[in-house]
Amino acid sequence: MEAEMFNKRTDLTQLNVAVEQIRETLGKIIVGQKDTIDFLIAGLLADGHILLEGVPGVAKTLSAKLVAKSIDASFSRIQFTPDLMPSDVLGTSVFDPRNSAFEYRKGPIFGHIILVDEINRAPAKTQSALFEVMEERQITVDGHTYLMDEPFMVLATQNPIEQEGTYRLPEAQLDRFLFKIEVKYPSLEEETAILLNQHQYRLDDALKAVKPVLSIDQVKSCRAIIKGLHVEPKLIEYVAKITHETRSNKSLYLGASPRASLAMLNGAKAFAAMQGRDFVTPEDIIKVAAPVLAHRIMLTPDREMEGLTTSDIVAQIIQKIEIPR
Numbered sequence: 001m002e003a004e005m006f007n008k009r010t011d012l013t014q015l016n017v018a019v020e021q022i023r024e025t026l027g028k029i030i031v032g033q034k035d036t037i038d039f040l041i042a043g044l045l046a047d048g049h050i051l052l053e054g055v056p057g058v059a060k061t062l063s064a065k066l067v068a069k070s071i072d073a074s075f076s077r078i079q080f081t082p083d084l085m086p087s088d089v090l091g092t093s094v095f096d097p098r099n100s101a102f103e104y105r106k107g108p109i110f111g112h113i114i115l116v117d118e119i120n121r122a123p124a125k126t127q128s129a130l131f132e133v134m135e136e137r138q139i140t141v142d143g144h145t146y147l148m149d150e151p152f153m154v155l156a157t158q159n160p161i162e163q164e165g166t167y168r169l170p171e172a173q174l175d176r177f178l179f180k181i182e183v184k185y186p187s188l189e190e191e192t193a194i195l196l197n198q199h200q201y202r203l204d205d206a207l208k209a210v211k212p213v214l215s216i217d218q219v220k221s222c223r224a225i226i227k228g229l230h231v232e233p234k235l236i237e238y239v240a241k242i243t244h245e246t247r248s249n250k251s252l253y254l255g256a257s258p259r260a261s262l263a264m265l266n267g268a269k270a271f272a273a274m275q276g277r278d279f280v281t282p283e284d285i286i287k288v289a290a291p292v293l294a295h296r297i298m299l300t301p302d303r304e305m306e307g308l309t310t311s312d313i314v315a316q317i318i319q320k321i322e323i324p325r
Contacts, residue, residue: 011225012273015273031186031197037067051157051174054182058183065115067113071112079117090107104141112151116154123167124170127170130173231265232280235280239268249317251299254298260293
């Protein structure tokens with residue numbers, strides 16, 4: 001009887017239908033990038049922010065836009081530039097002569113899904129404007145606190161190659177991103193398909209044809225379902241061991257915080273639900289480990305000079321720790 005109640009409480013039919021609809025919608029326009037699409041959907045379901053990193057032209061911005069268009073929610077795009085001020089993001093107080101008082105005009109950060117293009121182009125002062133809103137879903141201006149509407153999600157992009165005119169994101173800001181997704185070049189077959197699609201169809205027409213498949217209430221419902229998924233105590237310990245190992249690993253100068261453990265657990269829950277399961281497996285945790293941890297840890301100078309990456313170290317840690325069965 002208890003098992004029946006549990007299964008009823010974690011019915012994933014609606015969620016799985018919505019995920020397949022989003023995949024199908026994005027698949028009509030985005031060729032390949034299956035992992036990128038899946039992590040974008042998982043981030044939305046896990047109530048987390050996502051950083052997309054890749055060279056120009058690999059559909060980072062387009063992917064983020066399509067995810068936003070798949071949800072019946074408000075969408076804002078902010079192009080970060082070196083002269084962008086915090087007030088350009090958060091809003092500012094304007095004097096209203098009719099009332100002889102200052103009136104707060106909300107900035108583009110007020111929305112459900114916010115696309116921040118080239119986040120590393122703005123100076124630290126502007127990047128810090130995102131600190132409070134990303135973590136606490138609120139901003140404080142002139143002593144007044146304004147809450148964000150739910151769902152609230154920041155999708156940011158950055159170019160890892162071009163460094164001129166860019167500012168490195170501080171660790172405190174990187175730690176607020178659930179996933180960092182590295183968007184790769186397409187394969188030869190995928191690039192051929194991209195050319196054929198662009199040759200035969202107009203992208204603008206395809207984008208206009210994209211219709212929302214999830215309402216705000218449905219997103220909230222899916223998130224509530226995911227939070228209630230079953231996780232064995234040994235898997236929770238497995239997540240803690242992976243994070244703890246980053247703090248004692250000799251190849252790392254900076255380990256991951258407890259926020260990383262929470263992100264790994266929430267991300268694993270989202271992927272389990274996307275696979276139609278109401279329980280988490282070790283494979284779900286392993287899948288999200290690198291996207292959750294790689295941007296939160298720092299290599300020692302020696303390992304960096306050897307050409308290793310943080311993703312390489314995460315893979316070594318996964319191999320070192322025994323997988324619970």
